[in-house]
Amino acid sequence: MLRVGIVLFPGFQVMNLGMTSVLEFANREMSEPLYDFVLLSEHGGPVVCSSGFEVSTQPFGDSRFDTILVVGDNDLQPSPPSLIDFLRRASPAARRVAAACTGAFHLAEAGLLHGRRATTHWYYAADMRKRYPDVKVEEDRIFIIDNDVWTSAGMTACIDLALAFVEKDAGAELARHVARKLVVYHRRAGGQSQFSALLELEPKSDRIQTALSYARRNLSAPLSVEQLADAAHLSPRQFTRAFREEMGHTPAKAVERLRVEAARLMLETGRHGVDVVARDVGFGDRERMRRAFLRAFGQPPQAVQRMTRDIE
Structure with a gap:
């Protein structure tokens, strides 16, 4: 079973939790669950999302994860030092490190995007390029895979990113089944424009x-x-x-x-x-x-x- 740690912090963008539905339905389609996903935060316990309600989490700890995923927020909050410490400590043991939306800023702050291609919400792409000139920002992308680091655009692009996880981990057919169950497009290509x-x-x-x-x-x-x-x-x-x-x-x-x-x-x-x-x-x-x-x-x-x- 692939263990996925989803990193949350106060004010995180609640739509990013949609990724858990992709992993949930991937598990439902399998004879045995494929993913064990855990919501993480600095101290564990309840974390308030952008919509104002609380989500229960576990503390960072020393657990190993196959995938570490950092979500984004609406206001481009500064990276909490505890989050940066966790990313630097835990990412070397992970097969894949990912970020949805403005979560890419936290990866960049931790030095995990140095010299890599990455994307984020189009609205904040110029900010990322200015703050982290060593990151090859490509804002007009749904998601980008640069070896073991994955980043996605904002909002609903997190669903495309999660479907890409499933396709990579278990094949395109399972990803198609999950997309149909969720009544979403199977999946937009990573290089597709963020704009319609x-x-x-x-x-x-x-x-x-x-x-x-x-x-x-x-x-x-x-x-x-x-x-x-x-x-x-x-x-x-x-x-x-x-x-x-x-x-x-x-x-x-x-x-x-x-x-x-x-x-x-x-x-x-x-x-x-x-x-x-x-x-x-x-x-x-x-x-x-x-x-x-x-x-x-x-x-x-x-x-x-x-x-x-x-x-x-």
């Missing part, structure tokens, strides 16, 4: 939102203005005018952003060639997709694919 194109587009009206949602579901189709207008229940002329007023650019530009996001995700899985991806997301051919990637990322699809493989 549909969220960034920020349509103001339900009609434009409906058209963009339709486009995302039908990226392999031509997606003409007429099709999008029909989805929005507007005439093509009304739709084009309303779209420009709300979004500040053309429907074609928005569709390209959605296609680039979908293509990037497919490339990150490593199971699809560039030609297949270009066809499946509606670019038609690799040259059109290459030009779109250069506009979006400043580099071609093959470079994005290589970068993802290097990260993971």
Whole structure:
């Protein structure tokens, strides 16, 4: 059984506890439990989370752990000296050390991210880069694995990190079963952007939102203005005018952003060639997709694919 120590402190972000559900359901899927996870804190006993309720914990002690996981918080609290001491003392004996969200700051403070690639919540990435210039911060990632040190982005990315644990420890099939039980996507690739194109587009009206949602579901189709207008229940002329007023650019530009996001995700899985991806997301051919990637990322699809493989 793999022993996982999850490090908590007053004010920790409660969503990070979602990782325990991943480990719990992994145990439920096995004939014998795979994980023994323990909530830890400096003195043990009740620890108050960001939402104001208490969680029972055990003191740090001298126990050995297969995995040590440090959670984050909402306010980027200073690293408690006892936590840094525990990390420095316990991490050499662990197979894997990990952090969710701003928990990466505690790993960095303990010197565990020196010279390593790491990610954290996008909102605090600049702070991490400034405080710890020796850390190779890559904020636009869901999670990063650098040998035995794992870090994830903020909030729900902790679920992706935990599913990656399960996949690494017991295989992709178990991770898929757990994801289905939890009704979450199996899992987002580590190199996937923390941002969603549909969220960034920020349509103001339900009609434009409906058209963009339709486009995302039908990226392999031509997606003409007429099709999008029909989805929005507007005439093509009304739709084009309303779209420009709300979004500040053309429907074609928005569709390209959605296609680039979908293509990037497919490339990150490593199971699809560039030609297949270009066809499946509606670019038609690799040259059109290459030009779109250069506009979006400043580099071609093959470079994005290589970068993802290097990260993971």
